[in-house]
Amino acid sequence: MPYRLFYADGSAAMGARVILEEVGETYELIETEIGAGMPRAPELLALNPNGWVPVLVWEHGAIYECAAIVIFLCDRNPEHQLAPSVDHPDRGRFLQWLFFFSSSLQTAYQMTYHTDRFCASKEDEDTVQRRSIKRLRELWQVIDNAIGHGEWMLGQKFSAADIYLFMLTTWLSDERGHPSVEEFPNVSRVANAVLRRPAVQKVYQPLD
Numbered sequence: 001m002p003y004r005l006f007y008a009d010g011s012a013a014m015g016a017r018v019i020l021e022e023v024g025e026t027y028e029l030i031e032t033e034i035g036a037g038m039p040r041a042p043e044l045l046a047l048n049p050n051g052w053v054p055v056l057v058w059e060h061g062a063i064y065e066c067a068a069i070v071i072f073l074c075d076r077n078p079e080h081q082l083a084p085s086v087d088h089p090d091r092g093r094f095l096q097w098l099f100f101f102s103s104s105l106q107t108a109y110q111m112t113y114h115t116d117r118f119c120a121s122k123e124d125e126d127t128v129q130r131r132s133i134k135r136l137r138e139l140w141q142v143i144d145n146a147i148g149h150g151e152w153m154l155g156q157k158f159s160a161a162d163i164y165l166f167m168l169t170t171w172l173s174d175e176r177g178h179p180s181v182e183e184f185p186n187v188s189r190v191a192n193a194v195l196r197r198p199a200v201q202k203v204y205q206p207l208d
């Protein structure tokens with residue numbers, strides 16, 4: 001049974017889709033409405049009650065949370081070497097970055113894109129918006145420092161953490177007053193290198 005991926009352009013589902021392309025799996029894309037205030041498909045809600053993408057359906061059920069899906073796919077396709085194996089010295093750092101991206105950076109993005117979810121009243125939205133942008137800058141700086149002169153997130157070895165990083169850079173928005181990726185030269189270098197990969201070229205559509 002081919003994988004099925006609940007998907008929306010420009011969303012966290014892009015990371016999961018790039019991994020599917022990298023490992024050459026066949027999959028069916030299920031284009032999914034995730035616009036603010038728009039109803040969510042019952043099929044999506046049945047699998048992910050949060051109403052978010054990505055959701056990956058496979059022969060034994062469905063998984064949500066992009067980082068979990070990425071690790072799951074990498075581990076099922078070890079020959080592609082997108083993740084250090086469980087006993088490799090880099091495994092811990094690989095997991096660290098995926099969890100950091102997902103729990104810290106994605107939350108900062110949530111706060112700037114869905115400010116209302118973090119405020120009890122409209123008057124607080126401006127403060128939360130400003131703080132979340134500051135938070136984005138702080139977190140990207142941590143990542144930039146960690147990469148340093150390294151070629152990739154894990155140093156010399158390319159991994160799915162670099163694909164995840166690339167995805168997160170595509171959410172930086174001038175319009176929303178976010179920092180520009182150029183503020184973080186090491187991040188920018190890694191993201192540009194990931195962008196050249198055929199799997200990314202196939203999947204990534206810059207949004208207007």
Ligand SMILES: N[C@@H](CCC(=O)N[C@@H](CS)C(=O)NCC(=O)O)C(=O)O
Nearest residue numbers: 011012034051052053054065066067
């Ligand atoms: N922690 C989840 C977050 C996923 C997420 O925020 N997806 C966004 C698109 S990037 C979404 O579906 N948003 C719709 C909404 O928040 O209502 C993950 O990493 O998979």
